[in-house]
Amino acid sequence: MRLKFLGGAREVTGSSFLLDFGYKILVDCGMRQKEEEKIFLKEEVDAVLLTHAHLDHSGLLPLLIKNNLLKGNVYSTPATKEVASLLLFDAAKIQREDEEKGKKALFDENDIVNLLKVWETYDLNKQFSLGNARVKFLDAGHIIGSSQILIEIEGIKILFTGDIGCGRSLLLNKPDVPKEHIDYLIIESTYGDREHPDKPPEEILYEEITSLGDYSRILIPAFAVGRAQEIIYGLKLKGLDIPVFLDSPLAEKVAETYDYFLPYLKPEIKNKWKKMGEMFSIPHLEYVRSNKRSKELAEDRKKKIVIAASGMLEGGRVMNHLPHILKDENAVLLFIGYQAEGTLGRKILEGERSVWIEDKEIEVKCSIKKIEGFSAHSDRRGLINFINNLPFYPSYIFIVHGEYETQKRFADELRIQKFYPYIPSKEEEIDLKGGAREKIIIDFEKKFQKYGMYEIMLFTGGILKDDNLIRVISKEDLFEIINEEEKRLKHKEKVEIPVDIEKEEIESITEEEFYRELKNMREEKILSKSKLQEFIENASPGIDNLFSWIRITKNKIRFYPDKEKNDMVAEILLRGINSLREIAVSIAEKVLEET
Structure with a gap:
């Protein structure tokens, strides 16, 4: 059984992993930021498992269909299929518009229609089979519908976390922690070297906005899926008396899916708000539905908050507003999410004083702010807690979906805690040979007593380890072993250490x-x-x-x-x-x- 890291290796984009055990499963099929997209597979796969809808995990699925590289079906949760279809149709529309500027489209709406015909869904925690593998989706708490993917093949358990939530979402459940022994853990690391603030995100947002005083306009770039909805709900909780504009028709459509995918929402949320119209309704909120209205707002200098996609300033309605905001000394560009390397958002955040937008150089005069807390990704502490909360430690941990320097720092932290982390490179292929699972034998009669929900056995003895075998022995057996060893040592001053080495010549070294x-x-x-x-x-x-x-x-x-x-x-x-x-x-x- 082999695992190939096609994307998402030493990068925060293009996640895709090929698991080959005689039956080929592709886990995620994502686009890359700021790179000429091309299909990375040269052979057919039997099935695709999708962790969630974001395009850096789902964006090349239509191309897989277009190139006839999928024999079977795509599998995900129902909510992921719904949200991914919205994102993919939106991407096809943008590509069609880009074709007018001379850029070739990767796929079109017909490819997406054909994709949806072979897309099957399973609810969270419902097991199904692919070849001789058993598969289950677990809640990842990242965006609505997001899942971890647990695959079991001949007793070997492999967990792909996908993008895993920080557990602090205003709307979504915390990530599930598997109850099974995980042999191989493939874990994301976007924020693997830093920690989110302890203060609730809506408090941080409220304090930042109210501290801006006389600034006239605030532009918040936000992902249409997940982040935009969290911000709107955060503003609702704080009751800000400022006009708010959600300038993303896609974000509005995604918000509507919250109505019929309630299992992903926190119990207190789904019990309190019966419909999206109630959940995301705040005074002075306008959903901006036309591009004409978007451009009017961009030129209007009145005090307001505009939330617009895309979150990394790589297209979308936010580009209507950005040139006007950047040139305005009384405006604020407020980042609330991760900015990938090479994106326009990253360049501005790192202090570039002028940027190019549609062949025009624009000087950055506005105030640039960034707040933490609304991240949909777990931080260093959360990732380590997730691993420590597993019932058994993984035999090996593969660190993916992170910038390389971040991954190295995260790996060092895991090594301190006696884990076995590894940072794969793109296109690297690794043999999965089963876990170093240790067999435990109890060498005496087991007598358990009921204590509440647990059964507990108290004993006095020892734990004997020999290679991959652990034996729990009684105190009588323990004393017998000690006595025998003491007798042996009396007759032999030096313990001979057996040298288990083949009779072979070993090359010398200076x-x-x-x-x-x-x-x-x-x-x-x-x-x-x-x-x-x-x-x-x-x-x-x-x-x-x-x-x-x-x-x-x-x-x-x-x-x-x-x-x-x-x-x-x-x-x-x-x-x-x-x-x-x-x-x-x-x-x-x-x-x-x-x-």
Whole structure:
């Protein structure tokens, strides 16, 4: 079974992963920001599983149909299908308009119609089969309909989190935490190196807007799906007496879906507001339905709040307003969401004082503000809590959907907590060989007592570990083992450490070469700090003990998830110990201190 990272690897865009176990499943099929889009598959797939509707996860699905690369069906939650169809038809409309400017369209409305014919839906927590895999959608709490995808194949469980919510949404449920043992976790990392503020997002928004004083206009770029609805509801809770304009027909259509996809909403929300008209109704709110009205508002300098898509300033109605706002010293451009690398929003946020919009250079004179709190992505603390709340720790964690520097910092944090993270590169393909799941045997009669909802057994004894077997033994057996070991030690001053190494010639290595190889492997994150520390610690019983430890660690593929790189680490360590003996340990200590 192999997993190929087609997109969303070391980038916050274009998520797509190919799982091949004789039956090929594509998980997500997303567009990339500011890149010539092209289909990344060269072969057919049997099925597609979609985590949620955002175009960086769903945007190339029509192209998959157009190029006849899908044998079977697309699967998602009902809400994801509904919202994704709105987004895809809107994207096709924009592409049709762009064709008039000479840019070739990737797909058209007919491709979307054909896509919807092969699109099936399953509710959250309802299991279904694809080939010999069992699949289940779990609530991700990111946008309405969003899901994590749990796939089980011959006992191996793989979880794709997709974009996972922070649990602080005003409207949506918190992400589900799977009850199953997860062997392989593929987790997003958009905010993996930072934390959201503790203050409620509607409070942060209210304080920011009220602090702006005499500023005349506030433009809030927002995603049409999720963010726009959260902002409107946040303004509703605070009761601001300022005219508000939602300039996104798509955002209004998405808001209407909240009426009939209630399971995704918090219980207190769906019980309080029976219809979207009530949930998103605030004084002085106008839904801007025509482009003509949008342009009129853009030129109007009266005090108001305009919420418009797209959230990263890469097209949409927000572009009607942006030139007027940027040139106005009494206006505010207020960012409330993530701005991907290369986007116009990112450039402005990072301080560029002039930008090009439709072949015109525009000086940035307005005030630029950014607030945290409305993010639909979990932060560093939330991601780590999600992993720690799993009933069993994953055997391996693949970090995706994040900027590379962010991912490296997140991976370092996970290593500190003794996890095995890996940051795959685009197009990288990895063998999934099953988890390092340990078998537990209890060697005495089990007597459980009922305590509330739990059954508990108290015992005195020990836990015996041998390779992948854990044995829980009674105190009598524990004392017997200790007594036998004490007898053995009385008759033998030195414990012999078996050297489990094949009778093969090991290539020699110099001190300089060993130092250089260790340093390179540490800098390239192939040899983790914890594994180098273990190498040093396992030398204390005697140098010969290291041969056994290296071989066992190599066979378990514990140096590195990729087998080729795992074997490379083992080979370098074996060469060092064989050629340099105790000097190799001293060199390792030096490298550990330096890196």
